Structure formats: C-alpha cells, structure tokens
Amino acid sequence: MRCRQVIDKISEYIDGELDPELVRELERHLEHCEDCRIVVDTMHKTVEIFYHTEPAGLPDDVRQRLNGMFTQRFRKEKPH
Ligand SMILES: [Zn+2]
Numbered sequence: 001m002r003c004r005q006v007i008d009k010i011s012e013y014i015d016g017e018l019d020p021e022l023v024r025e026l027e028r029h030l031e032h033c034e035d036c037r038i039v040v041d042t043m044h045k046t047v048e049i050f051y052h053t054e055p056a057g058l059p060d061d062v063r064q065r066l067n068g069m070f071t072q073r074f075r076k077e078k079p080h
Pocket residue numbers: 002003006029033034035036080
C-alpha cells in the first residue's frame with residue numbers, strides 16, 4: 001500500500017468501516033511510514049475531539065477539509 005492509498009482510506013479506517021484485509025495492509029504501511037502515522041494520529045485526535053463535542057459525528061464539510069489538508073501535505077512530498 002502506498003501513502004496515497006492510505007490517505008484515500010483514512011476516513012473509513014478511522015470509522016472502523018474498512019475491510020479487515022485493507023486494515024492489515026494499512027497498519028503494515030504505518031509501521032514503516034512515519035508520515036502516514038502522523039496523519040492517522042492527527043485524524044484520530046481530531047475525530048475524537050469532534051465526537052466529544054458533537055455527538056452527531058463528523059460532518060462532510062469537516063471531513064472534506066481534513067482530506068484536502070492531508071492531500072495537499074502529501075502532494076508536496078515525494079512518494080515512498
Ligand atoms: Zn505512507
């Protein structure tokens with residue numbers, strides 16, 4: 001799995017909706033990719049804070065903003 005795919009799957013992963021096989025691949029990637037670990041960690045914390053204050057869950061616009069942020073970050077970096 002590449003960083004790009006990790007970013008594509010990240011919201012499903014955080015939501016626990018990702019296919020178990022892909023979860024394994026994603027976690028294997030996280031073991032050796034610090035960039036993605038940071039992204040997943042940041043996403044996790046953001047979602048936790050958000051769920052804490054807003055029980056309705058993460059709205060689409062917030063999700064899209066986060067995704068856009070991570071996409072931009074990764075566009076600047078060379079692929080692994
Ligand atoms: Zn990565």
